[in-house]
Amino acid sequence: MLMSRKRKSGILLHPSSLPGPGGIGSFGEEARHFIEFLHKSGQSLWQILPLGPTAYGNSPYSCYSAFAGNPLLISLESIVGEGDLLPQEVSSVPHNDRVDFGATEIYKMGLLRQAATRFFVEGSQKRKEEFWHFCDTTFWLHDYALFMSLKDHFTGKSWKDWPDPIARREPAELPAWSEKLGPAIGEQKYFQWQFFRQWRQLKSYANVLEISIVGDMPIFVAYDSADVWANPHLFHLDEKGGPIVVAGVPPDYFSKTGQLWGNPLYNWDRMAEEGYGWWIARMRNDLSLYDMVRIDHFRGFEAFWEIPSWEKTAINGRWTKGPGEDLFHAMRNALGNLPIIAEDLGVITSEVEALRDKFGFPGMKILQFAFSSGPDNPYLPHNHVRSCVVYTGTHDNDTTSGWFTGLKAKEQKTVLSYFDRDKEEIVWQMIKCALSSVADYSIIPMQDLLELPSTGRMNVPGVAGGNWSWRCPDDAFTAKLANKLARATEIYGRLPG
Numbered sequence: 001m002l003m004s005r006k007r008k009s010g011i012l013l014h015p016s017s018l019p020g021p022g023g024i025g026s027f028g029e030e031a032r033h034f035i036e037f038l039h040k041s042g043q044s045l046w047q048i049l050p051l052g053p054t055a056y057g058n059s060p061y062s063c064y065s066a067f068a069g070n071p072l073l074i075s076l077e078s079i080v081g082e083g084d085l086l087p088q089e090v091s092s093v094p095h096n097d098r099v100d101f102g103a104t105e106i107y108k109m110g111l112l113r114q115a116a117t118r119f120f121v122e123g124s125q126k127r128k129e130e131f132w133h134f135c136d137t138t139f140w141l142h143d144y145a146l147f148m149s150l151k152d153h154f155t156g157k158s159w160k161d162w163p164d165p166i167a168r169r170e171p172a173e174l175p176a177w178s179e180k181l182g183p184a185i186g187e188q189k190y191f192q193w194q195f196f197r198q199w200r201q202l203k204s205y206a207n208v209l210e211i212s213i214v215g216d217m218p219i220f221v222a223y224d225s226a227d228v229w230a231n232p233h234l235f236h237l238d239e240k241g242g243p244i245v246v247a248g249v250p251p252d253y254f255s256k257t258g259q260l261w262g263n264p265l266y267n268w269d270r271m272a273e274e275g276y277g278w279w280i281a282r283m284r285n286d287l288s289l290y291d292m293v294r295i296d297h298f299r300g301f302e303a304f305w306e307i308p309s310w311e312k313t314a315i316n317g318r319w320t321k322g323p324g325e326d327l328f329h330a331m332r333n334a335l336g337n338l339p340i341i342a343e344d345l346g347v348i349t350s351e352v353e354a355l356r357d358k359f360g361f362p363g364m365k366i367l368q369f370a371f372s373s374g375p376d377n378p379y380l381p382h383n384h385v386r387s388c389v390v391y392t393g394t395h396d397n398d399t400t401s402g403w404f405t406g407l408k409a410k411e412q413k414t415v416l417s418y419f420d421r422d423k424e425e426i427v428w429q430m431i432k433c434a435l436s437s438v439a440d441y442s443i444i445p446m447q448d449l450l451e452l453p454s455t456g457r458m459n460v461p462g463v464a465g466g467n468w469s470w471r472c473p474d475d476a477f478t479a480k481l482a483n484k485l486a487r488a489t490e491i492y493g494r495l496p497g
Contacts, residue, residue, distance in 0.1 A: 009435055009494040010045025010214065011038060012395065013446040014060065014458070015073050016099060019474045023094040023104035027198040028075030032205060037477035039209040042489040044496040046206060047214035047443050049395060051199070051289070053148075055225075058101045058468045059459075061218045061296065064148065065226045067140040067285050069195035072101075072108055078198055084115035084123070099469040116190040134193045139281070140226070145188035146174070147226035149181040158224040160241050167241060169229070199289065207291070210496045214341065214443070215290030217282075219297045220247050220263035228264055234271060234278055235264040245306045248314035252347065258305070258314025259462070265306060268323045276323070276330040283331050283338070291339065298342035298361075299352045301327060328359050341389055341441075345369075357387075362440060365390045367430055368403050371415045381437045389441040392430045392448050395458040399447045400427045402454030427451045428488075435492040442494060449485065450476060 018025030018034060025031070038046055052063030053070045060070075076093065079085045090111060094103070119127070135141055147159065154162050166173045178185060203213055221227045223243055228235055236244045243264040251258040271278065286293050295301075302324055307317035332338055342356045344363040356363055365388050370379035377383065384390060392400045404412065404426050412423060419429040427448055434442045447456035447470070459467045489495055 007440060007442075007492075007494045008044045008212075008496070009442040009444070009489055009492075010043045010047055010211075011446050011449065012047040012391070012443050013472070014049040014395070014468075015051070016060075016070075016468065017446070017458070017471050019472045019476065021090075021093040021095045022076055023096050023107060024072050024099045024101075025471060026073050026075040027202045028077050031075075031202055033477055035202075035206045035209060035211060037482055038206075038211050040479070040486065041482040042486040042495045044210055044494075045212055045214055045292075045441065045443060047294070048216065050216045050218055054101075054468075055222055057464065058099075060216075060468065062222045063218075063225065064151075064222065065140070065144050066218075066221050066282055068144045068192055068226070069199065071112055071191040071195060072104060073199075074108075074112065074191070074194050075198055076108070076111060079112075079115050079194065082127070084119045085111060089114065096471070097473075098471055101469070112191055112194075113187055115194075116187040119190060120186060130197075131190070131193050134196070135189055138192070140230075140285075141189055141192060142178070142185070143230040144192070144226040145185045146178055146181065147229055148188050149184040150177065152184060153181060159229040160224075167229075203289070212291035213289070214292045214294060215286055216294045216296060217286055219295060219300045220261065220265075223262065223264050231278060234267055234274075236267050237264065243309045246309050247300070247304060248307050248317060249305050249346070250317060251315055255462075258317070260307060260311070260314045265304065272323065272326065276327055279327060280331055280334045284335055287335065287339075292341060293339065294341040294343055296343045298344055298356065299346070299348055302349070302352045302355050324355060325358060328355075332359070360387065362387045362389050364388065364394075365437070365439060366393060366397065367391065367434055368393045368397050368400065371411070371418065381433055384437045384439050386438055386440050388439045389443060390434045390437045390439040391443050391445070392427075392434050393445055395445070396461050397445075397457075398454050399445070399452050399456045400430050401448075401451055402457060405453065432488055432492070435488055435494060442492075446472060446476070449481060 013034065015027065015031060016025045018030045020026065020028065020030035035046070050060040050063060051069050051073065052060060052065055053068050054060055055062050055064055076085060076090050080087055080090060094107060150159070150162060150166065151157070159167055166177055206213060232241060238244050245265050246261065247263040247265055248260045249258055301322045303319045303321050305314065305317045306320040307314050328338065338359065340361045342361040342363050344352060344356060345366065365379050365384055367379065367390065370377055393403065397403065398406065404415065404423070407415065415426065416423055421429050431444055431448060434444060450456070456470055458470050
């Protein structure tokens with residue numbers, strides 16, 4: 001087994017959802033308070049969503065880079081403490097109940113640019129040496145910083161719509177644009193330096209308190225990203241740089257036309273020729289940030305739904321074989337133990353299960369999916385296996401309270417008959433059900449611990465607006481709640497130590 005078999009439990013909460021000033025959750029004091037809440041409540045896992053710089057729609061699953069971090073998560077208070085910002089410059093910091101991404105970006109990025117300017121002019125030699133060491137040892141950084149600076153220069157346009165010479169990365173253009181946009185590139189590198197140093201300090205604090213970080217890796221990357229612009233040969237692109245085929249999933253019970261995601265698909269043959277170096281580098285980067293990595297849409301490594309780029313829906317696609325075990329052998333040979341959680345939800349074939357099990361990757365069980373189709377439903381707790389992670393729901397689900405309220409009366413009765421409890425207790429019955437499972441890992445969304453209705457939902461798949469903006473109330477991390485969760489965690493044998 002590649003991961004510890006000790007029973008563990010934890011909480012799913014993205015840093016952007018933390019309370020506090022700045023318009024969005026950050027790596028500041030509120031994050032440390034949450035870690036202390038995890039410790040007091042007997043938890044040993046903190047699961048987050050991807051930390052990358054989000055693109056249009058603010059989804060952490062669609063980012064400008066598979067390697068970089070989102071500057072909006074940087075703690076301004078920590079920047080003040082280092083002298084790159086003055087206290088009065090952040091005195092009017094917004095304190096919103098939900099994230100207003102547009103307003104927060106204008107406010108926060110303006111301050112971070114001020115901080116970068118002051119650092120380059122007034123920063124100590126010791127700090128500048130640390131910064132330049134980060135720049136010199138972070139292989140993806142310059143391409144990313146140049147990409148983001150070019151996007152700003154060309155008013156947010158996709159790289160495909162930039163002037164052809166720089167869109168195609170002609171050799172003479174890269175140094176010329178790097179010189180032209182030097183100050184902006186320096187700002188971008190400063191943002192990433194601060195992001196990574198703050199996150200690593202926060203992770204170290206969690207690890208000291210015996211809390212492991214569970215990160216999240218989307219299998220695909222966005223077309224308009226530094227990854228595709230800098231590595232076009234690793235994707236199925238035409239001679240003009242446009243995608244030939246794109247990702248999605250086929251029609252099913254939930255959607256008659258399937259889901260057309262639009263991500264460019266990997267050229268796995270070329271990846272293999274290069275020894276899967278890009279994927280190894282990506283996994284190495286993630287394992288430096290997290291203790292475990294959940295891979296979204298794991299089934300795409302065995303086979304993925306390939307859709308011609310000109311199609312308007314996902315209907316006319318086909319299943320195409322992925323790299324399978326060759327990729328994971330290459331990563332394991334390069335990196336050793338792979339503490340991966342396989343997101344294996346939906347219609348999963350025996351081949352996908354075999355790939356997951358060959359490398360000992362735990363799969364996922366969602367209790368909100370458990371109470372239909374009879375006693376053989378694999379999500380019901382009596383059908384769980386040890387090598388899995390059980391959740392009440394994920395970031396894509398409604399809150400458990402909202403889910404139960406939305407069920408028909410007959411469906412509610414079915415759920416309640418499993419617990420033999422009154423419906424007012426349903427959320428904590430589901431939490432205790434997850435904790436009592438034979439599964440090695442149990443993770444509960446923070447919204448369920450707070451028994452929130454649907455207003456606390458993080459994401460509604462297929463809906464463009466209003467997602468990802470939920471934030472914890474300021475008074476969420478109470479001693480009373482910590483004690484309640486700790487007692488349940490102890491009863492079901494998931495306390496650390």
